Amino acid sequence: MKKQYAFHVDTERCIGCFTCAMACRNYYHQVEGVVWRQVHPLSEEIYPHRERAFLSLSCNHCEHPACLNVCPVEAYTKREDGVVVHHQEKCIGCGNCIRSCPYGAPKYNPVEKRAEKCSLCHERLDAGLKPACVQACPTDALQLIDLAEFTETNEVQYPAGYPRMEELNPSTRFVLPQTPKMVRR
Amino acid sequence: MQSMEIPLVLFTVFSQAAIGLTLMRAVRTTADGPVDGSGGARHEWRLIAGLMLLGMIGSLFHLGHPLSAPTALNHLGTAWLSREILFAGLFTGVTVLAALLAGRAGKPVLAWVGTLLGLGVIVSAGMTYAPPALPALHNALPFTFFLTSAVILGSGFGSWFAGGERASLMARIFTTALVVGLVLNLVAPCVWLSGGTVMRMTGEAWLGSSFYWAHVAVLAGCLGVVWKTRTIPSWLPVAALLGELVGRAGFFADTIHAAANMGGLY
Numbered sequence: 001m002k003k004q005y006a007f008h009v010d011t012e013r014c015i016g017c018f019t020c021a022m023a024c025r026n027y028y029h030q031v032e033g034v035v036w037r038q039v040h041p042l043s044e045e046i047y048p049h050r051e052r053a054f055l056s057l058s059c060n061h062c063e064h065p066a067c068l069n070v071c072p073v074e075a076y077t078k079r080e081d082g083v084v085v086h087h088q089e090k091c092i093g094c095g096n097c098i099r100s101c102p103y104g105a106p107k108y109n110p111v112e113k114r115a116e117k118c119s120l121c122h123e124r125l126d127a128g129l130k131p132a133c134v135q136a137c138p139t140d141a142l143q144l145i146d147l148a149e150f151t152e153t154n155e156v157q158y159p160a161g162y163p164r165m166e167e168l169n170p171s172t173r174f175v176l177p178q179t180p181k182m183v184r185r
Numbered sequence: 186m187q188s189m190e191i192p193l194v195l196f197t198v199f200s201q202a203a204i205g206l207t208l209m210r211a212v213r214t215t216a217d218g219p220v221d222g223s224g225g226a227r228h229e230w231r232l233i234a235g236l237m238l239l240g241m242i243g244s245l246f247h248l249g250h251p252l253s254a255p256t257a258l259n260h261l262g263t264a265w266l267s268r269e270i271l272f273a274g275l276f277t278g279v280t281v282l283a284a285l286l287a288g289r290a291g292k293p294v295l296a297w298v299g300t301l302l303g304l305g306v307i308v309s310a311g312m313t314y315a316p317p318a319l320p321a322l323h324n325a326l327p328f329t330f331f332l333t334s335a336v337i338l339g340s341g342f343g344s345w346f347a348g349g350e351r352a353s354l355m356a357r358i359f360t361t362a363l364v365v366g367l368v369l370n371l372v373a374p375c376v377w378l379s380g381g382t383v384m385r386m387t388g389e390a391w392l393g394s395s396f397y398w399a400h401v402a403v404l405a406g407c408l409g410v411v412w413k414t415r416t417i418p419s420w421l422p423v424a425a426l427l428g429e430l431v432g433r434a435g436f437f438a439d440t441i442h443a444a445a446n447m448g449g450l451y
Contacts, residue, residue, distance in 0.1 A: 040448035055448055066317060072257040072267040092256060093249020096266050100316035104444025113249025161448045165317055 004063070004082035004147040005120060006171035007134075008155070009056055012178055013141035016041065016054040023136030024058070024118070034107045036118040037133050042177070046160040053177035055161055056142055058133070059084060059105035059118035060170030067097035067106050067117070075115075082147075082171060083120045091115050102163045103170065147171055190437040192247035197310060198338075198429050199240030200273060201331055203233045203280060204303030205339020209358070211296040213343070213351050226287045229346040233299075234280040241277055265312035272305035307331045314436075318443045321377050321387035329369060330436065334429050336362040341407075341422030356417050363408045363425075370401055370432070382450050386441040396435025403428025 016039055024030075024037040037058035047053045061084045068076035068084060075090040076097070086097075086106065091114035097106040098115055106117040121131035129135070134144045155173040158164040162174070210229060245251040258274075260267045279302060283295040311328025340359040347355045374397070377388030391397045407425050411417060443451075 038447075043449040045450050046448075057447065069263045070266060070313075070316065072260050072264045072270065073253070074260045090256070091249070092251075092253040094247065094257065094266065096264075096313070099314075099442075100318050102316075102318040102443040104318075104442065104447065108249075160450065163443045163447075163451055167317065 001148045002082070003080065004061070004171050005125065006061060006082070006145050006147050006150075006173060007056075007058070007120075008143040008145045008150075008173050008175075010141045010143070010175040011042075011053050011055060011159070012175055013139045014039075014054045014056060015139055015141075016052060017138065019136050019138055020056050020133035020142050023132045027121070027132040030107075030116070031109055031111045034109055034116065036105075036107070036116075040161065042161045047177060049180050051180045055159070055174070056133075057103065057162075057172070059120070060103055060168075060172045061120055062165075062171060063169035064167060066100040066102065066165075066168055070096045070100045072096060079122065081122075081125070083122045083125070084117075085119055085122060086115065086117050088112065088114050088116055102165050102168070145173065147173075187438055187440070187442070189434040190247060191434070192243050192245070193437060194430060194433045195243035196240040196247075197331065198334065198426070198433050199236045199243065200276075200306060200310075201335040201429075202338035202342060202426065203236040203240070204276070204300075204306060205335035205337070206233045206236070206342055207276075207280070207296055207299040207303050207339070208335065209339040209343035209355065210346075211293070211300045212358070213347060213354065214293040214296055225346060226292075227284065229343075230280060230284040230287045230295075232342065234277070234284040237273075237277045237280050241273065265309045269306060269309035269313050272302055272309055276302040276306055303335070307335060319387075319440050320381060320443060321373075321384045322440055326369075326373060327436075333362055333366040333369060334433075337366055337404075337407075337425055338422065338429060341417060341425045344417040344422065345419065352416060356411060356415065359417055360408065360411050363404055363411070367401065367404045367408065370397070370404065383441050383443050383446055386446065387439070390439040390441055391435065394435050394439045396431050396438060400428050400432030400435060403431070 018039050021037045021039055040055045040057060042053045061082055065084045068078060073090050073092055075087050076084060078084050093113045095108060098108055106115045109116050124131060130144055134142050155175055157173060159174045159176055245254055248254055257270050258267055276299060279295055279299045286292060310331055314327040315322050315324060317323050340355045340362060344352055344355040374388040374391040377384045403424060407421055410421055
C-alpha cells in the first residue's frame with residue numbers, strides 16, 4: 001500500500017472539548033462561518049447513555065476524493081503521502097466540490113469567493129511537525145497515522161454517525177466508544 | 186433549507202427549454218418531412234439561442250470568479266461539470282449558427298446536431314447534480330427530471346412554431362411529458378420516505394416545501410388545460426416555464442446533504 005496519512009480518532013478518549021477545532025481555527029484564522037474541523041456529538045440513538053461521545057471530523061483525505069474528481073478546474077491534487085490539497089488560487093468558486101463531498105469537508109469562503117478545506121497541515125508535515133489539531137488534543141484522542149504502516153486492531157472505517165461511502169474510501173479510522181461503566185457503592 | 190442557487194436554476198431551466206425546442210424541431214422534421222417554414226425557423230432558432238445565451242450568462246453569477254469561467258473546461262477527464270460546460274458551449278454555438286443561417290425553412294441537420302449536443306448537456310448535468318453527497322439524487326433522477334423538463338418546455342414553446350398541422354403532435358407530446366413529470370414528482374419523494382435517514386429527510390423536506398407543491402400544481406394545471414382545450418394555448422408554455430423555475434429552486438433548496446446529519450443515524 002502507498003503512503004497514506006490519515007486521522008485516527010479515538011472516540012473513547014475524546015471528551016468533546018473542541019480543542020482540535022479551536023487549534024485549527026487559531027492556526028489558519030478562517031473567516032467567520034468557515035470551519036475546517038468540527039466536533040459532532042453522536043446522537044442518543046447511536047450512543048444511548050448519559051455520557052456523550054463525539055466524532056472529531058475534518059477532511060478525510062479519501063483514496064478517491066469526490067472533490068478532486070468533480071472539480072472542473074483541477075484545483076485539487078493528491079500528494080504522494082495521500083494528503084488531498086486544495087489550490088485556492090485555481091478555484092473559481094463554483095461550489096461543485098462543496099455539493100459533492102458527502103462529509104462536508106470543503107467550505108465556501110465568502111470573502112475569497114472560493115472553496116477551502118483542511119490541508120492536513122501539509123506544510124507542518126513537511127517540516128516534521130504534527131497537524132495543529134493533533135498537536136493540540138489534550139487526551140491524545142486525535143492522532144496522525146500512516147495507513148501503509150498502521151496495523152489495524154479494533155479500528156473501524158465507518159462508525160455509526162458517519163456516512164458509508166465505499167467508492168471514496170475515506171482514510172480516517174475510528175476507535176468506537178465503549179459503554180460507560182456504572183460504579184455502584 | 187439550502188441555497189436556491191438562482192443562477193443554476195436559470196441556467197438549467199433555460200438550457201433545457203432550448204434543448205427541448207431543438208429536439209421538438211428535429212421531431213417535427215422527421216414527423217412530416219422537411220419543415221415548411223410555416224412557423225418561421227429563424228424566429229424559433231432565435232428563441233433557442235436567446236434562451237441558451239440567457240442561461241449561460243445567468244450561470245456565471247454562481248461563480249465566485251466569473252472571469253475565470255473558461256478554466257472550467259480543464260478537467261474533462263473526470264469532472265462532469267467540465268463536460269456539461271463543453272456540451273453547453275458547443276450547443277450554444279450551434280444554436281447561434283442556426284439562428285444566423287436559418288431562412289424561413291431552417292436547416293434540419295443543425296436541429297439534429299443540436300439535439301445530440303443538447304442530450305449531452307442533459308446527461309452531463311444529470312451526472313453533475315447526482316453526487317454521492319445527495320443520497321436522494323445519487324441516481325438517474327436528476328437526468329430524468331431534466332429530460333422531462335426539456336420535453337415539457339420544448340413541446341410547449343414548440344407549439345408556437347409548429348403550424349396548424351403539427352399542433353396536435355406538440356399537444357400529444359406536451360401531455361405525455363406532463364403526465365411523466367407529474368408521476369415522477371409525486372413518486373420520488375414517496376420512495377425517498379422509505380430510504381435511509383438523509384433520503385427520508387429529503388422526502389420530508391420536498392413534501393413540506395411550497396416550491397414542490399407549486400411545481401406539482403402547475404404541472405397538474407397545465408395538464409388540465411390541455412385536457413380541456415385539446416390544444417396548447419399560447420400562454421400555457423410560459424406558465425409551464427414558471428412552474429419549472431419554481432420546481433428547480435426546490436430541487437436545489439430542499440435536497441438534504443449527507444453532511445447535514447453527521448453524528449446521527451444514516
